[in-house]
Amino acid sequence: MPLARDTRLAVGLLRKALATRRARRDLRAALDARGPLPEGRFRVAVYFADGAANMYQMRQWYAPLQHLAERWPVVVISRAIRGADALLRDDALPVAYAPTIADVERVLSEQDIRVVFYVNQNTRNFQMFRYGRRWHVFINHGESDKMYMTTNQVTAYDYAFVAGNAARERLSRELWDYDLDRRTFSIGRPQADHYGGEPPFPPDERTVVLYAPTWEGDRPSARYGSVVTHGESLVAALLATGRHRVIYRPHPRSGIVDPAYGAANARIAAALQAANRADPGAGHVHDTGAEMGWQLTTADLAVVDISAMVYDRLAVGKPLLITRPVDPAAVVDEGGYLSACEWLDAAASGDIVGHAERVLDDPASGERLAHWVRHYFGDTTPGSATVRFEAAVAELMTRWDTWHAREESRDDTPPSD
Numbered sequence: 002m003p004l005a006r007d008t009r010l011a012v013g014l015l016r017k018a019l020a021t022r023r024a025r026r027d028l029r030a031a032l033d034a035r036g037p038l039p040e041g042r043f044r045v046a047v048y049f050a051d052g053a054a055n056m057y058q059m060r061q062w063y064a065p066l067q068h069l070a071e072r073w074p075v076v077v078i079s080r081a082i083r084g085a086d087a088l089l090r091d092d093a094l095p096v097a098y099a100p101t102i103a104d105v106e107r108v109l110s111e112q113d114i115r116v117v118f119y120v121n122q123n124t125r126n127f128q129m130f131r132y133g134r135r136w137h138v139f140i141n142h143g144e145s146d147k148m149y150m151t152t153n154q155v156t157a158y159d160y161a162f163v164a165g166n167a168a169r170e171r172l173s174r175e176l177w178d179y180d181l182d183r184r185t186f187s188i189g190r191p192q193a194d195h196y197g198g199e200p201p202f203p204p205d206e207r208t209v210v211l212y213a214p215t216w217e218g219d220r221p222s223a224r225y226g227s228v229v230t231h232g233e234s235l236v237a238a239l240l241a242t243g244r245h246r247v248i249y250r251p252h253p254r255s256g257i258v259d260p261a262y263g264a265a266n267a268r269i270a271a272a273l274q275a276a277n278r279a280d281p282g283a284g285h286v287h288d289t290g291a292e293m294g295w296q297l298t299t300a301d302l303a304v305v306d307i308s309a310m311v312y313d314r315l316a317v318g319k320p321l322l323i324t325r326p327v328d329p330a331a332v333v334d335e336g337g338y339l340s341a342c343e344w345l346d347a348a349a350s351g352d353i354v355g356h357a358e359r360v361l362d363d364p365a366s367g368e369r370l371a372h373w374v375r376h377y378f379g380d381t382t383p384g385s386a387t388v389r390f391e392a393a394v395a396e397l398m399t400r401w402d403t404w405h406a407r408e409e410s411r412d413d414t415p416p417s418d
Contacts, residue, residue: 021082028086028098038095043076043112045069045394047094050125052083056091057253058120058142060291063093064195069391070094073116073398078108080125091291102128115401116394122154134405136160136397143309144168144190144377146334148222151175162188162393164312167337167377174336186393189378189386190316196294200248202284207246210239210357211300214324215308216254217262221330225307228255229265230327231350235304236269238353240276240285245354248296249273250288252308302357304345307333311342316378318370320360324350338373 047066049059059077066075076095079085085098097112099105105128108114115135119126120142130137136159144150144164151171155161156179163169165187173181212235217226228251239245249269256263273285288296293313297303303314303321314321315338322345326333333339343360345353360366374381379389 024082024086028082028089031086031089032098035089038076038097038111040111041113042074043095043114044073044398045075045116045118046097046108046112046114047075047077047118047120048080048126048129049077049084049088049120050080050123050128051121052081053087054254054257055121056084056087056291059088060091060093061142061192061293062118062120062140063091065191065387065390066094068195068387069394072391073394076108076112076114078105078117078129080105105129105132116397119158122149122152127157130157134408136401138162138397144312145309146171146307146311146337146339148332148334155179159184160397161185162390164188164190165377165379171334171337186389186396187379188390188393189381190313191386191390192293193313193316193378193381194384194387196298196317198292198295200295200299201286202246207244207284208302208357208361209246209248209300210353211248211250211296211303211305211314212236213248213250213296213303213305213310214252214255215306215310216252216257217259218331219258221328222332224328224331225324225326226252226255226262227306227324227326227347227350228269229259229262230347231304231324231345232269233265233272235345235350235353236272238351240272240283242354243280243283245357246284246286247273248286248288248300250296253289302361304353307331307339311338312377315370315374316381318367318374318381320363320366320370322356322360338377341369341373 069075076097077088078097078099079088080099085096088096097108099108109132117129117135117137118140119138120140139155139158139161150168153176155172156176161184163185169181169185169187172179172185212232214227214232215225218224236247236249239247251266255266270287273287276285277283297314297317304324305311305314305321306324307326311321311323323342325344325346327347345356349356
């Protein structure tokens with residue numbers, strides 16, 4: 002048995018090495034074909050040290066950053082081969098591939114970077130913090146009540162762009178001596194201003210249910226994923242009615258830590274495929290695409306885990322159920338929306354149809370959702386979050402100008418006798 006396990010491990014490492022070699026070759030070819038970036042053009046950078054597995058964190062920011070770039074050009078500083086390769090293939094924003102610190106310094110010397118955005122807490126972000134005379138800003142990759150949102154790492158950034166009052170209250174409760182008024186900007190959810198896309202099925206009488214679980218997590222306190230505990234039974238129940246359409250959108254990291262989670266994910270995908278073969282008009286969707294928007298706005302009901310998906314759906318103001326984690330070590334902050342949400346326990350997941358009907362028929366649900374939408378995101382009028390996001394950037398540009406003017410005046414002051 003140990004020999005077989007070691008063999009599988011060796012084969013896996015070889016495949017990974019070969020894939021990395023191919024990605025490096027493709028990346029070099031793409032960079033050579035593109036040519037060098039124009040010097041002195043970019044004022045804003047997004048620092049992304051991750052590979053392809055975490056590209057979802059970047060992709061959700063493409064549209065807001067493209068709009069921002071109309072005023073302040075934006076470049077992505079990518080540190081990883083596969084991440085840079087994926088960014089170039091997406092062709093959404095200019096990419097500076099900087100695998101070494103020397104490469105990072107070259108980019109900074111060639112560009113007038115005044116604001117650096119970070120979409121996650123990768124430990125390699127620390128390598129970028131060494132460069133002062135520019136603002137380092139945590140923009141995250143979604144609003145949620147996960148423990149991740151209150152980590153003390155937030156204090157390492159000069160500023161944080163947060164969604165609204167709920168985030169500010171969360172940080173105020175958890176961080177010591179943190180100047181919220183100066184160091185945070187409430188911007189809502191600018192991604193919601195760009196939700197789009199068309200569903201791959203025509204509207205009909207079926208009730209559309211979006212099931213969008215998170216991954217299994219890499220520690221007990223973050224085990225929010227429901228694919229193993231809830232997913233198979235709830236999807237099976239929905240498929241059995243003939244009255245429901247399922248949009249299944251698993252997290253791209255599903256199964257990366259726990260093979261059983263990955264196997265359950267594969268079985269759900271196979272069940273959807275089999276249901277579509279049996280009933281070609283069912284239109285069930287196994288959604289692994291990069292585009293996010295139509296799924297949230299089209300679904301009559303969303304079933305999600307504790308993750309940013311809760312709040313992406315909340316911003317739409319439509320009904321949702323949240324799966325309750327089975328692992329008692331999973332940290333659940335029930336001080337915000339989770340104190341008033343509709344929970345789905347694992348034991349009740351097979352009765353998803355009844356729970357869906359109850360939530361969809363609740364006449365007070367709209368009022369409750371509207372309250373929590375305001376608390377988490379403020380004004381959700383289309384376009385308002387984009388205005389706040391870009392106003393926050395404008396304020397940081399002004400602060401950059403003020404700071405550098407002061408520094409230049411100091412440099413020009415003759416030394417005293």
